[in-house]
Amino acid sequence: MNDLRERVFIITPAAIWETEVDVHYGWWLPPNIGGDNAQGVDRLIYVVHFFMAVLFVGWGALFAYCLVRFRDRTGISAAYEEIKAKPSKYAEIGVIVFEVFLLVALSMPIWASVKTKIPTGSDVVTVRCVAEQFAWNFHYAGKDGEFGTTKATLVGTENPLGIDRSDPKAKDDIAVINTLHIPINKPVVIRGTSKDVIHSFFIPVLRAKSDLIPGMTVPIWFEAKKTGTFDIQCAQLCGNNHFKMKGQLFVDSSENFSKWLDEQAASAGGEEEEEE
Amino acid sequence: MAESHAHHAHEPQDAHGHGGDHGHGHPELPFWRKYIFSIDHKVIGVQYAVSALVFLFFGFCLMALMRYQLAYPSTPLNFLNGIFGERRWQSGFMTPDFYNELGAMHGTIMVFLAIVPVLVGGFGNFVLPLQIGAPDMAFPKLNMMSYWVYVPGGLIMLASFFTQQGAAASGWTAYAPLSVIAKNGETLWLLGMVFLITSSLLGSINFIVTVAHMRARGLSMFRLPFFVWAQLVTSFLLLLAFPPLEAAAVLQLMDRVAGTSFFLPSGLVVSGSALQVAGGGNPLLWQHLFWFLAHPEVYVLILPALGIVSEVIANNIRKPLWGYRTLVYSTIFLGFMSFVVWAHHMFMTGMGTTMSTFFQATTMIISIPSVIILTCLLLSLWGARIRYTVPMLFALAFLPMFGIGGLTGLPLGLTTSDIHLHDTYYVIGHFHYVVAPGTIFAVFAGIYYWFPKVTGRKLNDFLGKLHFWPSLIFINMVFMPMFFQGMAGVSRRLYDQTQYHSGSGVHTLTQISSWGAWLLGLAQLPFIYNFFASIFVGQKVSDNPWNATTLEWAAPSPPPHGNFAAEPVVHRGPYEYSVPGAAQDFSPQHIA
Numbered sequence: 008m009n010d011l012r013e014r015v016f017i018i019t020p021a022a023i024w025e026t027e028v029d030v031h032y033g034w035w036l037p038p039n040i041g042g043d044n045a046q047g048v049d050r051l052i053y054v055v056h057f058f059m060a061v062l063f064v065g066w067g068a069l070f071a072y073c074l075v076r077f078r079d080r081t082g083i084s085a086a087y088e089e090i091k092a093k094p095s096k097y098a099e100i101g102v103i104v105f106e107v108f109l110l111v112a113l114s115m116p117i118w119a120s121v122k123t124k125i126p127t128g129s130d131v132v133t134v135r136c137v138a139e140q141f142a143w144n145f146h147y148a149g150k151d152g153e154f155g156t157t158k159a160t161l162v163g164t165e166n167p168l169g170i171d172r173s174d175p176k177a178k179d180d181i182a183v184i185n186t187l188h189i190p191i192n193k194p195v196v197i198r199g200t201s202k203d204v205i206h207s208f209f210i211p212v213l214r215a216k217s218d219l220i221p222g223m224t225v226p227i228w229f230e231a232k233k234t235g236t237f238d239i240q241c242a243q244l245c246g247n248n249h250f251k252m253k254g255q256l257f258v259d260s261s262e263n264f265s266k267w268l269d270e271q272a273a274s275a276g277g278e279e280e281e282e283e
Numbered sequence: 284m285a286e287s288h289a290h291h292a293h294e295p296q297d298a299h300g301h302g303g304d305h306g307h308g309h310p311e312l313p314f315w316r317k318y319i320f321s322i323d324h325k326v327i328g329v330q331y332a333v334s335a336l337v338f339l340f341f342g343f344c345l346m347a348l349m350r351y352q353l354a355y356p357s358t359p360l361n362f363l364n365g366i367f368g369e370r371r372w373q374s375g376f377m378t379p380d381f382y383n384e385l386g387a388m389h390g391t392i393m394v395f396l397a398i399v400p401v402l403v404g405g406f407g408n409f410v411l412p413l414q415i416g417a418p419d420m421a422f423p424k425l426n427m428m429s430y431w432v433y434v435p436g437g438l439i440m441l442a443s444f445f446t447q448q449g450a451a452a453s454g455w456t457a458y459a460p461l462s463v464i465a466k467n468g469e470t471l472w473l474l475g476m477v478f479l480i481t482s483s484l485l486g487s488i489n490f491i492v493t494v495a496h497m498r499a500r501g502l503s504m505f506r507l508p509f510f511v512w513a514q515l516v517t518s519f520l521l522l523l524a525f526p527p528l529e530a531a532a533v534l535q536l537m538d539r540v541a542g543t544s545f546f547l548p549s550g551l552v553v554s555g556s557a558l559q560v561a562g563g564g565n566p567l568l569w570q571h572l573f574w575f576l577a578h579p580e581v582y583v584l585i586l587p588a589l590g591i592v593s594e595v596i597a598n599n600i601r602k603p604l605w606g607y608r609t610l611v612y613s614t615i616f617l618g619f620m621s622f623v624v625w626a627h628h629m630f631m632t633g634m635g636t637t638m639s640t641f642f643q644a645t646t647m648i649i650s651i652p653s654v655i656i657l658t659c660l661l662l663s664l665w666g667a668r669i670r671y672t673v674p675m676l677f678a679l680a681f682l683p684m685f686g687i688g689g690l691t692g693l694p695l696g697l698t699t700s701d702i703h704l705h706d707t708y709y710v711i712g713h714f715h716y717v718v719a720p721g722t723i724f725a726v727f728a729g730i731y732y733w734f735p736k737v738t739g740r741k742l743n744d745f746l747g748k749l750h751f752w753p754s755l756i757f758i759n760m761v762f763m764p765m766f767f768q769g770m771a772g773v774s775r776r777l778y779d780q781t782q783y784h785s786g787s788g789v790h791t792l793t794q795i796s797s798w799g800a801w802l803l804g805l806a807q808l809p810f811i812y813n814f815f816a817s818i819f820v821g822q823k824v825s826d827n828p829w830n831a832t833t834l835e836w837a838a839p840s841p842p843p844h845g846n847f848a849a850e851p852v853v854h855r856g857p858y859e860y861s862v863p864g865a866a867q868d869f870s871p872q873h874i875a
């Protein structure tokens with residue numbers, strides 16, 4: 008594939024087809040491994056594009072017909088009187104009605120779920136995400152389920168999140184860079200912020216996106232229905248290495264996720280001893 | 284045709300003879316007063332249009348360079364090392380910093396130095412006073428000042444490329460805090476913006492007063508050509524939307540140079556060390572102020588284009604426009620609504636349900652007048668006798684292209700589908716369809732249409748068609764793939780898309796887009812040649828070569844200083860074509 012891409016200075020139809028069938032992410036929506044909200048996003052995208060296609064084709068057909076039928080021909084003169092266009096009124100009312108339907112039935116309920124129905128409860132996995140130029144820092148609460156305090160003054164290369172390890176709640180906290188592990192089929196809440204400029208946390212396969220803005224914390228929640236490794240992208244220009252600000256999402260089975268947490272807890276504890 | 288000429292046959296000689304009649308200047312103005320620091324709206328219009336077209340070409344070149352990096356991120360171009368220097372081009376590759384500079388400046392130049400100046404400063408200045416039968420703008424000196432404030436704004440922007448730290452690189456939107464902690468180019472960008480905004484404000488006041496006070500006798504508001512209405516509404520948008528951005532630009536300038544923190548929250552840590560600033564500000568404040576301008580600005584980019592297209596279509600269908608008053612009311616409604624949709628650019632900033640409900644509802648509402656305007660223009664074709672002149676080809680192509688641009692705004696205006704599409708190439712495709720094959724095609728339509736009025740000569744038809752067809756094909760080749768890239772989830776403003784699976788999956792599309800852009804550049808060669816050659820050797824034509832009805836065609840070509848020998852009196856509406864019982868298929872506004 009790669010050498011093919013290098014070669015296609017001249018684009019051939021063959022190259023186009025090969026690219027499409029060969030890769031995981033294609034020319035249309037990427038695979039959707041998300042829960043109801045992610046499905047709702049796709050549903051609206053499909054319905055609204057169908058609506059757009061109907062409008063464009065209908066409108067385009069009339070346009071093309073006019074261009075041919077009313078071309079300049081000798082002996083034919085233009086009509087001064089306005090035509091009475093009832094159908095155009097109906098079309099416009101149709102557009103309004105359909106837009107209200109899109110808004111009320113397909114867009115607002117999903118958005119309300121994304122923004123206000125943030126899951127709570129014992130099975131929810133909460134992860135803090137602090138973006139920086141040009142990395143994603145993920146902060147897990149560890150066994151006690153409580154996040155330790157963080158301080159801007161403690162931030163350094165060894166401690167990018169500025170976790171205050173003297174806080175008892177922080178003892179078992181886990182900090183990782185650019186890798187987000189989550190368990191399958193469980194609601195996950197990301198509490199996102201940024202320490203420098205605005206970034207945007209975007210996981211295409213989960214149809215999840217939100218800006219991470221310094222000075223505010225924004226909740227992002229989703230469920231993953233398939234295991235695997237996927238990209239976390241930055242969607243907001245954040246500086247010269249914006250293009251390299253890539254994270255990896257690991258959707259693990261429940262057992263693998265617990266195993267990973269244990270490994271991380273062990274290595275975090277080890278680090279702490281060294282520090283002391 | 285013969286009649287209209289008989290009426291004005293004596294004009295050119297007379298008007299040259301005693302320009303003093305109108306209380307304007309003196310006939311023996313020195314060169315620099317006549318062509319450089321001119322107060323004549325036509326000279327200023329041409330100055331604006333030519334400067335803007337140069338900037339348009341320059342902005343295009345920046346993008347053509349970026350398109351190489353996007354299409355061939357791993358194929359070096361070593362010969363450019365020496366040309367661009369170490370900071371911008373290293374061992375055959377553009378640096379990411381330079382890529383971001385090109386991106387930010389492409390957007391800024393296209394919007395603020397090319398499209399707005401050519402539409403308002405260029406076409407508005409040249410055509411509007413002629414269309415309302417006025418001898419000049421209401422404030423000729425303010426008009427001159429407007430242009431000469433625009434020039435330093437442009438020069439500052441250009442100069443920033445040559446400073447040691449390079450030009451602004453935080454996107455044309457200059458989001459804080461990135462823009463506040465950015466290198467010095469950003470300061471120059473802000474200074475340049477203050478000049479450009481001031482220039483637009485001066486122009487907008489002038490247009491409003493001119494339309495209000497200087498219309499010819501008999502030219503009531505509902506006899507105005509639609510182009511004048513579009514310019515009038517545009518001027519109100521500029522007047523009301525630009526001051527907040529001017530204030531915001533000054534605030535950001537203070538954040539950069541005076542240590543204030545309007546847009547910086549407390550506790551920022553940049554590159555591992557705490558930023559020594561007062562803090563307590565809010566990055567979202569910048570976005571609200573910016574988009575409060577920049578959404579009306581979108582309509583500043585569209586409405587004059589709709590005005591041009593309506594003039595060209597009305598002239599070439601040889602019948603009145605369908606629903607003239609509907610067009611006018613829709614345009615006014617668009618103008619109002621454009622002030623209450625701005626936050627749809629900010630759906631991903633953690634906005635809750637209350638605000639997003641309001642803004643997605645207003646966004647759906649604003650699509651209605653746009654649909655009505657397009658419908659009016661489409662229904663105008665019914666029963667027409669369409670002349671396929673070169674300006675008409677561009678004007679007709681505008682309709683479906685603008686249609687695609689408008690329709691693809693729907694999934695972005697609905698918060699739920701915006702979750703996936705926001706800040707992807709889908710957005711780039713969407714607004715470029717509005718502004719590039721939309722507005723820029725309207726600009727070309729206007730150039731081909733009014734060139735005979737400016738020069739007395741016509742642009743060559745064959746070269747015009749050689750310009751039109753390849754441009755139409757290649758511009759779609761540039762922007763159509765972007766919708767698919769956006770669907771695939773490719774983020775905007777990436778120096779190398781292939782870093783992500785979403786980008787490498789559609790890399791072929793990126794290459795198609797790039798080739799489209801380069802071929803589109805080639806397709807402009809016939810136009811550039813045609814433009815310059817026709818000034819000198821173009822076919823000489825009469826004062827009203829298109830058999831048009833509006834007042835600008837009642838003036839000689841080129842119109843002398845003061846425009847009309849005697850003030851024209853208007854007897855009818857703007858688009859009286861094929862009136863039953865009339866001797867010819869057009870009834871000019873000024874002939875009784």
